[in-house]
Amino acid sequence: MKKFLLSSAFVATFAFLAACGDDSSSGPEMESSSSVEAEEDSSSSEETSSSSIVANTSSSLRDVASSSSAVIASSSSANGSSSSIADEVCYGEYGAEYTCVTTKYLNQDMLDTNGYGEFVDTRDKKVYKTVIIGEGTKAQTWMAQNLNYDYNEGIAESHCYSDDDANCDKYGRLYTWSAAMDSAGVFSNDCKGCGYGTVYSAGGTIQGVCPEGWHLPNKAEWDTLFTNVGGEDVAGRMLKSEEGWNDYSESTEGIDSYGFSALPAGYRDYYGDFYKAGLYANFWSSSEYDSKYAYSMYLGYDGEDANLDNSIKYFAFSVRCVQD
DSSP states (O other), X not given: OOOXXXXXXXXXXXXXXXXXXXXXXXXXXXXXXXXXXXXXXXXXOOOOOOOOBOOOOOGGGGGGGGSSEEEEOOOHHHHOOTTOOSSEEBOGGGOTTOEEOOOTTSOHHHHHXXXXXXXXXXXXXXXXXXXXXXXXXXXXXXXXXXXXXXXXXXXXXXXXXXXXXXXXXXXXXXXXXXXXXXXXXXXXXXXXXXXXXXXXXXXSOBOTTSOTTEEBOOHHHHHHHHHHTTOXXXXXXXXXXXXXXXXXXXXXXXXXXXXXXXXXXXXXXXXXXXXXXXXXXXXXXXXXXXXXXXXXXXXXXXXXXXXXXXXXXXXXXXXXXXXX
């Protein structure tokens, strides 16, 4: 993964904070071995137009209120038009209080042939597409869209890119690692209190900010995904959406062969600045590198590959959940 180097402004600011005796909760420590560059986003935000999705599902949806999420089989009427755009009111059996996350950037052939499943996050009544990638014991069920659940608990924060709600509609929210892990213990005690400056000792899967029945993928689960799509060297092209990325070359364009449809949501740094929408996608894992860094999955507009590397926990990245 490409390493980003901290800007001189970041260094100067940190030096000032350190001189003032700021503690670990106020910002990351300066380290030469793991740093990130904060360049201004060179891409312009894409506007999304509105159109309605008609979603019909089985009668089992009436029972969703009893759990945090419900998985529903796809039907041709639930897929809607291939031009449907996002965060729209869902009709049919869902009712006007439900919101369908955009399908504009999904694999349109899979939409047309019922290649996606669906689930409802009953916490906020958002409806997401799901996709099964892999076979046999390696098969995984992933969200096919970035999580867009508003989680803000103290310093465990989530944000819309550039603080613009329209970008949440398109990209989902950007979560600090502590928010992605639900460090406030809102949904589980899996990682209560974890974050920058601490190392958690919990084993197994971590639900984090994901709905019930889903969890934040660990490093091994990202590795399994790479294997399922042909290996790390080609995983970038296989996982990137066909639309929404800045152009670089035909050899690095996303072909979205498996319906994962990764979007370049960019990231937010500790100081509240946003960078690289249209250029890079970063997704958190639940696996820590050390007390200050955690593993994240990275895709770039200019590469065919996918990478796992460590990123500072204060940064805010996208979240994709995988089913338990």
